[in-house]
Amino acid sequence: GIQVEQSPPDLILQEGANSTLRCNFSDSVNNLQWFHQNPWGQLINLFYIPSGTKQNGRLSATTVATERYSLLYISSSQTTDSGVYFCAPSEVAGGFKTIFGAGTRLFVKA
Amino acid sequence: NAGVTQTPKFQVLKTGQSMTLQCAQDMNHNSMYWYRQDPGMGLRLIYYSASEGTTDKGEVPNGYNVSRLNKREFSLRLESAAPSQTSVYFCASSEGLAGGRRSYNEQFFGPGTRLTVL
Numbered sequence: 697g698i699q700v701e702q703s704p705p706d707l708i709l710q711e712g713a714n715s716t717l718r719c720n721f722s723d724s725v726n727n728l729q730w731f732h733q734n735p736w737g738q739l740i741n742l743f744y745i746p747s748g749t750k751q752n753g754r755l756s757a758t759t760v761a762t763e764r765y766s767l768l769y770i771s772s773s774q775t776t777d778s779g780v781y782f783c784a785p786s787e788v789a790g791g792f793k794t795i796f797g798a799g800t801r802l803f804v805k806a
Numbered sequence: 807n808a809g810v811t812q813t814p815k816f817q818v819l820k821t822g823q824s825m826t827l828q829c830a831q832d833m834n835h836n837s838m839y840w841y842r843q844d845p846g847m848g849l850r851l852i853y854y855s856a857s858e859g860t861t862d863k864g865e866v867p868n869g870y871n872v873s874r875l876n877k878r879e880f881s882l883r884l885e886s887a888a889p890s891q892t893s894v895y896f897c898a899s900s901e902g903l904a905g906g907r908r909s910y911n912e913q914f915f916g917p918g919t920r921l922t923v924l
Binding site for chain 1: 841846847848849850851854856862864865894896898903904905911912913914915917918
């Protein structure tokens with residue numbers, strides 16, 4: 697099955713700093729999602745990105761499917777960016793399969 | 807739009823008791839999912855329903871059953887709860903299966919049910 701590795705596992709930033717989160721996956725996948733889980737446990741879909749680059753405000757994501765990795769960029773971080781960021785590659789081949797990584801825990805200091 | 811709703815929010819069970827977790831979505835989505843999240847970990851797929859009338863096993867289906875009651879509702883049942891099933895349970899929905907390439911298949915999650923089995 698798909699193996700997912702996220703790095704770094706923990707990250708502390710000063711408000712206003714930029715960061716890059718990485719997701720490596722072991723097999724070819726049809727798609728990949730990035731989620732943010734806020735400190736209250738709510739999961740929010742940030743990007744649905746099989747390949748290429750997408751941007752949404754201060755966040756952007758790039759997936760290079762042929763090299764089996766995806767990057768999430770956070771610019772000008774804010775305290776509200778704190779929480780856990782998960783990547784979740786998935787595929788539909790002989791049934792739906794999705795694997796969530798262990799996440800990157802981000803804390804942004806004011 | 808309420809999005810994806812789950813009931814109850816919290817539940818404590820004794821070993822061997824049964825219960826059903828309810829999930830409903832008002833986005834007219836075809837696909838629905840149940841995940842569990844254990845402390846410090848990502849989510850693991852328990853069961854999913856690609857469309858009304860179909861259900862399939864995910865990564866960790868043992869000890870659970872599901873029912874896709876109609877297009878809106880997807881329930882998860884624990885027949886005989888065990889302490890290993892202590893977890894936070896999330897329901898999600900999407901237009902189509904989230905493994906496809908279409909951009910509108912992103913998943914939307916409910917607020918979760920925190921279940922403790924003593």
